[in-house]
Amino acid sequence: MFNIAVAQSGGPTAAINSSLTGVFREAAKTSGIDCIFGSINGIEGAINDNFINLRKILTSDCDCELLKKTPSTILGSCRYKLKNYAEDSSDYEKIASVFRSHNIKAFFYIGGNDSMDTVMKLDSYFKEVELDIKVIGIPKTIDNDVMNTDHTPGFGSAAKYVATTMQEIIRDSRVYSIPSVTIVEIMGRNAGWLTASSCVLHANGESAPHLIYLPESKFSAERFLEDIKNAQKKYRAVIAAVSEGVLCNDKQYNTASGVIDAFGHKYLSGIGKYLESMVLESVGCKVRSIELNVMQRCSSHIASLTDITEAENIGAAGVRAAMNGESGVMMVFRRISNNPYRVEILSSDISAVANHEKTFPTEWINGNGNNVTIDALNYFLPLIRGEPEIEYKNGIPVHFRLDQ
């Protein structure tokens, strides 16, 4: 008998707990595996010997089903980056010591690009010091920017939230008889996948969003205003989806840089607010910017069933890969067909994934750089399908909780 450990890292998603459930359920039915440890706050828990016994926390199938539908990370997260062990091996030695003391033979790290760096380094270290501990990466991120996988768990649910909310914003924006512009700012610093996914509304006959701007396409304030004015010739209520990572005249307007007001106070505003003030000054019509903020990464109440199911499956596949002797890999989706939608789960060498970023294909951006193509639409549609059954108490979705 031996033990395993699993941890969650990076920014929250609606599906990261589903991948944890997948790891747990598969491990729980694998002969040979005794304790299934959850590492608190990502790799920090492994360094500091801070684990919980998941078999004591997840005691029923109901617990597992509820956890799958609970957003964010039940084990907490971290942004901790391991140093190269050639320079400083102290963290590695601590982890090795902790894993040895708990007889942990496999470690599963659910995270994005940065977290795969940890998987790569840890696997490499264990091989170097000849410790037989398997290290497996399970991808997750709403940004969908991980290499070698068709898409990432967490993305489908974020995209479903964005589309659902955008459609409600469209209804809201059409209520008055006057012209208006609505700018919806969507997450994605370097990759425009989530912003681009708002195009799925076109499949249901919506003309909006009329304009879609991604960081992968050069953006200019002047062209943006031209686009708005052109769209206004056709639509009373113009809706533009703008990625937070869009560089406006080569300058990034993000919540970290902010705006200093006349009193010296710093206002942390993004590109949406900036473009809003520009439209107000140059076009003069009713204008509003809306930041979808953290809601787009944690809205489990409108999660994609496809996403939540796949997130569990890829977690489970990670356990099987480790049991088959794999290590230093990240589990990936390969899309077999679109209609019917089918994927298979494979593993990819971690070095091809860690520290890389998969941006939105420029061939899926239209010539004007202000919308996306039908190929993008067809790629996105299967990922947002289906709705998990939500349990409510007092009219509010029930979450699985460890703390208060």
Added chain:
Amino acid sequence: MFNIAVAQSGGPTAAINSSLTGVFREAAKTSGIDCIFGSINGIEGAINDNFINLRKILTSDCDCELLKKTPSTILGSCRYKLKNYAEDSSDYEKIASVFRSHNIKAFFYIGGNDSMDTVMKLDSYFKEVELDIKVIGIPKTIDNDVMNTDHTPGFGSAAKYVATTMQEIIRDSRVYSIPSVTIVEIMGRNAGWLTASSCVLHANGESAPHLIYLPESKFSAERFLEDIKNAQKKYRAVIAAVSEGVLCNDKQYNTASGVIDAFGHKYLSGIGKYLESMVLESVGCKVRSIELNVMQRCSSHIASLTDITEAENIGAAGVRAAMNGESGVMMVFRRISNNPYRVEILSSDISAVANHEKTFPTEWINGNGNNVTIDALNYFLPLIRGEPEIEYKNGIPVHFRLDQ
């Protein structure tokens, strides 16, 4: 045989189309009523003779069910205020002429406080000129600030959205091991009902929101910072719900006044951003402000079934009141009991309602002015119960649409 007309006015909600459905369905089965006209853009449609025949639009029970779950106003809205007819009767004469030409004998106006002013004036005018046209007000507003009714249609759905989203924000805020403050700005210029309703999470064992600030209670920046620091002694991730209408040191920070940056650009920011910058400067921890923006008034995908059902019922009751000869009234809810939750629908004289505002009871605010009492919790809970069944196409909720 005679005809009737119905219109929608004021800001969007998730339930205003359900009240329209209630008027339509009740009228459609009332003998004597022939055409059921929908007035486009509120009272403007009545002035400009801009109607649609709802029997041609809503041709099946499926249409009606879908309309009930579609947010915003299918007929469009307006903010048009009628002048006193003693000063200028031209609008009234136009409306009377239009109604006479279409044999319209009853007019139903679905709206908030301002719209009830239109109901009052119109009813008064028709009585003055001895025109037998019934005028009935059907309340709606997410602000819940209408007099003489236990609550308003639209409020329960907004409150359910706020609670659901707030809970997801709570999960998101607890992910890292560092202290943080999250400020959630919620609609309500003068009345704090919607912000206060976030307390429903306490019924499900959440400690958050830890602080709740309403316009009905005096607010000071200094006390707010004290409250934050005190809450931080107990909670790593502090969550504060703040009404957009809170006056900070007697000054209103709303999206209309805004902030001028160093380049002279105007940024339209509310109280949330202002408090965020204050916490950043004075406390120095991770801080984020989140504006729930228009989503809180149009999120039909997480509507309250109680709200949607009551909205239809109160619309239908309006038609019955008119058929019984009532006019110059607004339909109201009276709560009979909380457990089991039961309401009855009555009518209230319009003069007691129009141009008044029902603010949140100060006796439901705690002594420190930073939270609400258990009486408030018990008032809110029944209003957010139940979930309408949502129809999806391509993974996105289906809306009833007239235009593109």
